[in-house]
Amino acid sequence: MEDYEEVTDVFNGVKVWWASGKIPPQSQSISWFPGSEEKRYYKLTFHKHDREIITKSYVEHVLKKGKEIAVKNRQRMLYTNNPSKDWHGWKPTKWGNIVFEHPSTFDTLALDTAKKEEIKKDLIKFSKGKDYYAKIGKAWKRGYLLYGPPGTGKSSMIAAMANLLDYDVYDLELTTIKDNSELRMLLIETKGKSIIVIEDIDCSLDLTGQRKKRKEKDDDEADKEKDPISKKKKEAEEESGSKVTLSGLLNVIDGIWSACGGERIIIFTTNYVDKLDPALIRRGRMDKHIEMSYCCFEAFKVLARNYLDIESHELFGKIEELFVEAKMSPADVADSLMPKSDEQDEETCLKRLVEALEASKEEARKKSEEEALLKTKDGVVTEG
Numbered sequence: 267m268e269d270y271e272e273v274t275d276v277f278n279g280v281k282v283w284w285a286s287g288k289i290p291p292q293s294q295s296i297s298w299f300p301g302s303e304e305k306r307y308y309k310l311t312f313h314k315h316d317r318e319i320i321t322k323s324y325v326e327h328v329l330k331k332g333k334e335i336a337v338k339n340r341q342r343m344l345y346t347n348n349p350s351k352d353w354h355g356w357k358p359t360k361w362g363n364i365v366f367e368h369p370s371t372f373d374t375l376a377l378d379t380a381k382k383e384e385i386k387k388d389l390i391k392f393s394k395g396k397d398y399y400a401k402i403g404k405a406w407k408r409g410y411l412l413y414g415p416p417g418t419g420k421s422s423m424i425a426a427m428a429n430l431l432d433y434d435v436y437d438l439e440l441t442t443i444k445d446n447s448e449l450r451m452l453l454i455e456t457k458g459k460s461i462i463v464i465e466d467i468d469c470s471l472d473l474t475g476q477r478k479k480r481k482e483k484d485d486d487e488a489d490k491e492k493d494p495i496s497k498k499k500k501e502a503e504e505e506s507g508s509k510v511t512l513s514g515l516l517n518v519i520d521g522i523w524s525a526c527g528g529e530r531i532i533i534f535t536t537n538y539v540d541k542l543d544p545a546l547i548r549r550g551r552m553d554k555h556i557e558m559s560y561c562c563f564e565a566f567k568v569l570a571r572n573y574l575d576i577e578s579h580e581l582f583g584k585i586e587e588l589f590v591e592a593k594m595s596p597a598d599v600a601d602s603l604m605p606k607s608d609e610q611d612e613e614t615c616l617k618r619l620v621e622a623l624e625a626s627k628e629e630a631r632k633k634s635e636e637e638a639l640l641k642t643k644d645g646v647v648t649e650g
């Protein structure tokens with residue numbers, strides 16, 4: 267309401283009158299904060315015989331609606347954890363934050379429609395589950411594991427989830443956390459109505475190997491030197507000096523953090539789901555596993571609508587055929603579909619995609635031929 271504005275409202279058939287006003291500052295001194303002493307107020311007027319309904323229900327209703335509107339209008343934040351050397355000083359700096367404005371939504375996400383609906387329903391059920399979680403005696407949290415090759419939309423999915431639920435996002439970078447107690451301090455500081463994301467969990471730390479037996483570990487060392495992911499992991503670990511362990515992470519997820527308030531979603535992403543320790547991703551911890559896979563024709567149609575504003579085209583038939591064998595990530599499909607200049611029309615972009623799909627199909631064919639050849643060779647060697 268503007269200053270000195272008057273409005274009427276009707277609640278369960280009862281009419282009330284609201285007026286806004288303000289009390290000017292008492293002192294005339296110059297303040298660093300202009301308007302800080304000015305007091306705004308609202309005056310509510312109603313008939314005497316409606317007193318009971320107003321004091322018992324209406325005021326409560328107004329406060330509840332007010333809170334809902336405030337949540338809807340609030341700016342959502344993207345938090346990232348600062349290295350612990352920056353945690354001290356005149357203001358708390360464990361988490362740095364910027365306004366979260368990622369445009370991805372479930373409408374713009376290229377994904378099988380049934381899968382999309384299932385995920386949306388799951389999220390909405392969770393967000394409305396306060397009483398249910400209290401009734402069954404479980405912490406109000408839910409874990410998701412998003413896995414799939416690079417560029418299949420894992421980050422876009424997280425943004426779409428945050429936008430659907432109006433949650434903040436905490437992007438937790440494990441490699442800059444010194445040890446388990448720092449991890450605990452960070453997670454305790456997160457607020458409700460938030461999504462905590464640990465991206466590329468397989469690369470963050472050597473979380474996967476912690477539970478292996480010593481001997482098995484030693485045997486693995488030689489292989490690790492050859493494997494690029496293990497090598498990257500080892501380098502990250504050595505560089506950061508982080509001592510966060512798998513058991514530390516699990517303790518925080520299951521333990522103290524669960525007990526201190528609710529409505530948190532935790533998401534792990536990985537490109538290599540097979541490499542994760544089963545303890546990390548078992549149901550109960552990661553309640554829902556979502557595979558983000560290569561683009562299919564249905565997902566392509568969403569991208570064509572987003573990028574070119576088209577629902578159909580004569581090239582769609584050919585593109586549908588090519589998607590049966592070609593393996594392209596939605597990110598690569600999106601790149602082909604995006605006009606690179608004003609002269610490029612939908613035809614040019616679709617033709618570019620057809621070429622890319624044909625190249626990918628050819629690559630897939632060669633690969634399977636090579637694999638078949640290797641299998642035959644193996645057979646000959648065994649027989650010999």
Ligand SMILES: Nc1ncnc2c1ncn2[C@@H]1O[C@H](COP(=O)(O)OP(=O)(O)OP(=O)(O)O)[C@@H](O)[C@H]1O
Pocket residue numbers: 374375376377415416417418419420421422423537558595596597598600
């Ligand atoms: N399923 C999708 N729907 C819509 N856009 C997508 C999808 N997948 C990828 N994209 C597009 O490709 C870009 C990269 O995707 P994104 O970062 O979400 O992939 P990712 O799976 O998180 O990749 P990485 O594993 O490399 O982190 C996005 O900015 C988006 O424009």
